[in-house]
Amino acid sequence: MQTPLAPHRLAQAKASYTVRRVELSGDLMLCSGPDIRPNAGDLVLAEVTRIGQHKGIELASGRKAALYCGDEVLLAYGGRYAPDQFEAEVPDDLAGCQLVAAGGLAARVTAQHSKMGQATDLVPIGLVARADGRVCNVLDGALPAPRAATRTPVTIVVVGTSMNSGKTTTVAAIGHGLTAAGLRVGAAKVTGTGAGGDPYLFTDAGVAEVLDFTDAGYASTYRTPIGALTDAFVLLHAELAAREVDAIVIEIADGILQQETRALLEQRAVTDRIDGTVFAAGDALGAVSGVATLRRLGLPIMAASGLLTASPLATREAQSLLDVPVYNPEDLGDPTIARDIAERSGMRQSPQSLEENNVSQVAAAEPMARVA
Numbered sequence: 001m002q003t004p005l006a007p008h009r010l011a012q013a014k015a016s017y018t019v020r021r022v023e024l025s026g027d028l029m030l031c032s033g034p035d036i037r038p039n040a041g042d043l044v045l046a047e048v049t050r051i052g053q054h055k056g057i058e059l060a061s062g063r064k065a066a067l068y069c070g071d072e073v074l075l076a077y078g079g080r081y082a083p084d085q086f087e088a089e090v091p092d093d094l095a096g097c098q099l100v101a102a103g104g105l106a107a108r109v110t111a112q113h114s115k116m117g118q119a120t121d122l123v124p125i126g127l128v129a130r131a132d133g134r135v136c137n138v139l140d141g142a143l144p145a146p147r148a149a150t151r152t153p154v155t156i157v158v159v160g161t162s163m164n165s166g167k168t169t170t171v172a173a174i175g176h177g178l179t180a181a182g183l184r185v186g187a188a189k190v191t192g193t194g195a196g197g198d199p200y201l202f203t204d205a206g207v208a209e210v211l212d213f214t215d216a217g218y219a220s221t222y223r224t225p226i227g228a229l230t231d232a233f234v235l236l237h238a239e240l241a242a243r244e245v246d247a248i249v250i251e252i253a254d255g256i257l258q259q260e261t262r263a264l265l266e267q268r269a270v271t272d273r274i275d276g277t278v279f280a281a282g283d284a285l286g287a288v289s290g291v292a293t294l295r296r297l298g299l300p301i302m303a304a305s306g307l308l309t310a311s312p313l314a315t316r317e318a319q320s321l322l323d324v325p326v327y328n329p330e331d332l333g334d335p336t337i338a339r340d341i342a343e344r345s346g347m348r349q350s351p352q353s354l355e356e357n358n359v360s361q362v363a364a365a366e367p368m369a370r371v372a
Helices: 007-012 167-180 197-204 226-242 259-264 284-296 312-321 335-345 351-356 359-365
Strands: 002-004 028-031 043-050 056-058 064-066 072-077 086-089 097-101 105-112 120-130 154-160 185-189 209-212 247-255 276-280 301-305
Touching: 007 072, 072 120, 086 097, 154 167, 154 284, 154 335, 167 185, 167 197, 167 247, 167 276, 167 335, 185 197, 185 226, 197 209, 209 226, 226 247, 226 259, 247 259, 276 284, 276 335, 284 301, 284 312, 301 335
Parallel strands: 072 105, 154 247, 154 276, 185 209, 185 247, 276 301
Antiparallel strands: 002 028, 028 120, 043 072, 043 120, 056 064, 086 105, 097 105, 097 120
16 A cells, blocks of 8 residues: 655654665655555655654754654664674564664564663565655665775775674774874774664764765665675775775674675685774683784774773783783774784875875886785
């Protein structure tokens, strides 16, 4: 069944971060009924029926809005993989489901951490569709293929043991340090659950160009086929390179045992674009194991960091067994240390030196050679 979606109703709904890139002008419809099966990324208008774990929603503007029973919210369907919070799947109908992430993700909870309260309950009203019946999807707002870059920025990838191991803080610290060293920096989070907090932190750290997987058309990357996820990585990397940055710092969410993370690190199209890695861990054993795993994957390791560095004892434990430095966020934010990581990753010339070269000779000079 299709019914018109009145513009004033859409305007009054609390539209979430995950749907911010989708253009919702013109005549829109609501598709509902027992035969409707949502897909990952589909936009859904839903009513909040019970307030649970998530008591607010992050709006498209980035503001956190409180939720009340009876509110109508505009969300995207998507699975969630969060060992410290919820595992959730896209349902196969429009029956009741839950708000599983404050960034605006609708799904049905299948498991949750014992510290979590029950998820906020939703009743879907209908999928949002164009006048021709085509359901609106987050993919509708994906970035187009970027123009070709004039040079290849050095690329540092941050991975870790799990969620909350310090990956985002590590990316922000490296971005801050490289910016302080005089480089124009780009940063991206290429997997995870849609929310603005991490990209906003990168911006606050001074990073010039910031993207995340929602810019590639995904509200969540859990259950995304590896081919599509690889294409998203390549798109975001190419877009940052086209914006003329000197260095790119990329976060791959969750831990290296998570299925999409591990699969990405095994894709040639991904590894060919990685010049160096920094591993974030919550403890010394995780750091030692993670560095060894990345080495088995053939990836160049520049340093370890993460939550473990909050403990001097854990840091010493890790450093006693690692042949790469263990840096805390303050270290990584130091321009000399951040610059050293970039240079060991393959950056051979400073931006100032590049500017002294004739533009037509930049490609031939290969100022940022890649590490095999």
